[in-house]
Amino acid sequence: MSWRSLLCCCCCLALAFAAHADTHLDVGVVVFDPGIPADVATHTELRIFPRIREAEAQYLPVNLQRALQDAGQWGAVRVVPRPNALYELLLEGRIVESTGQRLRLHLSGRDASGRVWLQREYVAEAAEDDYPVPPGADPFAGLYREIAADLDAVRLQLDAATIAAIRHIALMRYAAALAPEAFASYLAGGEAEPYRLLGLPAEGDPMIERVLRIRNQEYQFIDHVDEQYGQLHDRMAETYSLWRQYDREQSLYKEEYLQRAATRDSAGRRGSFSAMQQSYYAYRAYRLQEQDLAELAGGFNNETAPTLIEASGQVYRLTGTLDNQYLEWQGILRDIFAIEVGLPPSAGASKDFAVPSQ
Missing domain, CATH: 3.40.50 (Rossmann fold)
Structure with a gap:
């Protein structure tokens, strides 16, 4: 066996070992x-x-x-x-x-x-x-x-x-x-x-x-x-955490309300009014947080900035939501592949290119 053949075999073995080791x-x-x-x-x-x-x-x-x-x-x-x-x-x-x-x-x-x-x-x-x-x-x-x-x-x-x-x-x-x-x-x-x-x-x-x-x-x-x-997540995190906190507080208040209402007396009514007033302010803050969060949430669902990306020497401009941009990019890649192998555009990929998990 020549040294070239031996080197080739060693490389193939190394590649196979690396594939199995990872x-x-x-x-x-x-x-x-x-x-x-x-x-x-x-x-x-x-x-x-x-x-x-x-x-x-x-x-x-x-x-x-x-x-x-x-x-x-x-x-x-x-x-x-x-x-x-x-x-x-x-x-x-x-x-x-x-x-x-x-x-x-x-x-x-x-x-x-x-x-x-x-x-x-x-x-x-x-x-x-x-x-x-x-x-x-x-x-x-x-x-x-x-x-x-x-x-x-x-x-x-x-x-x-x-x-x-x-x-x-x-x-x-x-x-x-x-x-x-x-x-x-x-x-x-x-x-x-x-x-x-x-x-x-x-x-x-x-x-x-x-x-x-x-x-x-x-x-x-x-x-x-x-x-x-990741960027949308981080932008939303602080407001989302506050919204969760207020949501928990409101839920606990509702769960305890009947018990408080059943046990309050005349003095308790004055205390309950104060508690209700505090709860109202907390609930108002919760609704404001909900509104702020809804506005931030729109960043996930509305159109994002167009994406410029290069493939095969051409620059493509993708628009719409991230999901729509992803689908558009998959279609472009399928067409590039089809052209390279001599097939009509969009004919080189199976209809299951985007497949549900099995």
């Missing part, structure tokens, strides 16, 4: 389902303010993202507008209840092979000493740490070869979504069955090189989207 999966945390009932009449009873809940659906995933980053057991952890075939581990959540007193989230997590990591509800109660909320803190931080610990427990049950297979499956699912005729044969399963890896393209395959370049360009935009979610 156990840090990249994670996508999808913007949560806000869990708003269709029956508007129930909103007041359930203490749901739809505009605020819509903002919470994008605020709370950032808390989960940062808990996973703090754990230090993962690769890139990004908040993303919607699920697709890009992510090695995908987390989706639904807000069941969100008040100043209690947070209930239903979380599900699946890796690219379809293996279920999480499927349960998490509940946390805020204590009196959680308020006022210090800068950078959250009264329900323990809930996110519990989710991170559960995910890590699953990760520790998987060996390096299984982790490497998940990463390869994620890449092949992404490639097959772009060019089914070229890459679908590398995978088995799907739909109701787990995905299995049947093979990988040869090293240096020009088609997979194009896929990797397109994927990197999508990651580039996802990083921009993730940064925007």
Whole structure:
């Protein structure tokens, strides 16, 4: 064997070992389902303010993202507008209840092979000493740490070869979504069955090189989207924490009101009037905070600044919400890929390029 062949073999072995040794999966945390009932009449009873809940659906995933980053057991952890075939581990959540007193989230997590990591509800109660909320803190931080610990427990049950297979499956699912005729044969399963890896393209395959370049360009935009979610979160945090505090105080007052009303006497009535007056001022402050929060929440739901991004020597201008910009960018990347491989624009990708989690 020549020294060139030996060097080539050593490089291939080193690459294979590195792929198996790296156990840090990249994670996508999808913007949560806000869990708003269709029956508007129930909103007041359930203490749901739809505009605020819509903002919470994008605020709370950032808390989960940062808990996973703090754990230090993962690769890139990004908040993303919607699920697709890009992510090695995908987390989706639904807000069941969100008040100043209690947070209930239903979380599900699946890796690219379809293996279920999480499927349960998490509940946390805020204590009196959680308020006022210090800068950078959250009264329900323990809930996110519990989710991170559960995910890590699953990760520790998987060996390096299984982790490497998940990463390869994620890449092949992404490639097959772009060019089914070229890459679908590398995978088995799907739909109701787990995905299995049947093979990988040869090293240096020009088609997979194009896929990797397109994927990197999508990651580039996802990083921009993730940064925007983080900035909106931080801008909203102080007012949101105050709103939660007042919400908790108002709820506790309502729970105790009947008991106070039943036991007050003549002297107590004067004391109760004073308590009611204090409660009124607190409630007025709460409503003002709610109004301020609703205005900030609009930043999540209204159009953001246009995004300028480069691909294949051209600069593209994306407009609308982050979700709309993401969809527009995916369409551009599909068209670029199709043109490069000699297909009509929009014909190079499967209709499942943006796919629900399995």
